[in-house]
Amino acid sequence: MAGWWRALPRAAQRYPWPTNVLLYAGLFSAGDALQQRLRGGPADWRQTRRVATLAVTFHANFNYVWLRVLERALPGRAPRVVLTKVLCDQLFGGPIALSAFYVGMSILQEKDDVLLDLKQKFWNTYKTGLMYWPFVQLTNFGLVPVHWRTAYTGLCGFLWATFLCFSQQSGDGTLQSAFAFLHRKEADVGGRRPGK
Numbered sequence: 001m002a003g004w005w006r007a008l009p010r011a012a013q014r015y016p017w018p019t020n021v022l023l024y025a026g027l028f029s030a031g032d033a034l035q036q037r038l039r040g041g042p043a044d045w046r047q048t049r050r051v052a053t054l055a056v057t058f059h060a061n062f063n064y065v066w067l068r069v070l071e072r073a074l075p076g077r078a079p080r081v082v083l084t085k086v087l088c089d090q091l092f093g094g095p096i097a098l099s100a101f102y103v104g105m106s107i108l109q110e111k112d113d114v115l116l117d118l119k120q121k122f123w124n125t126y127k128t129g130l131m132y133w134p135f136v137q138l139t140n141f142g143l144v145p146v147h148w149r150t151a152y153t154g155l156c157g158f159l160w161a162t163f164l165c166f167s168q169q170s171g172d173g174t175l176q177s178a179f180a181f182l183h184r185k186e187a188d189v190g191g192r193r194p195g196k
Helices: 001-016 016-039 044-072 079-108 116-129 133-143 145-169 174-191
Strands: none
Touching: 001 016, 016 044, 016 145, 044 145, 079 116, 079 133, 079 145, 116 145, 133 145, 133 174, 145 174
16 A cells, blocks of 8 residues: 555656546546435446546546646746636636536436536536635645646545535535535434434
8 A cells, every 4th residue: 555655646747647637537436426425325336437437538637638728828836827827717617627517417317408407507506616616726726736736636626526416416506505405414314313
């Protein structure tokens, strides 16, 4: 185990694209598995496989290229440059990734209207993301070395993917729906305790 952990930084520097893509996809897929666990039903590995497929074929690669494009266009870590990168990410990168998620998942799930989730949930999810991603990307652009940025985004994306997969499956793209679900689940568990 220790050998693997020491090899990871070397792999990220020597093979940044595949290392970052695989880490990102693994973390994004784990977010789906976690939201399934939190929902309490049986594991739906076909759904997690769909999420992994979308993460590998689009999201991880898009993030890898997008973060490098931003770095080439706006090199450095000066405060103004970092803020400009965050703004570009939220105005362009975020909407593209979010749209690709809802449409991509609908295609993989063979839904009749592949744009329905996008139409119903995009704006709520985008606004929710604005409470999370700018802070993540401030850290990313300001502190994280370029060869680790996609993996860092994947690490932070684990939490986001948990929320996003929940929203795609049974939420409306708002934090309120996720919190309401967790509150109901907690109340259900509390109501089943012996002596209550």
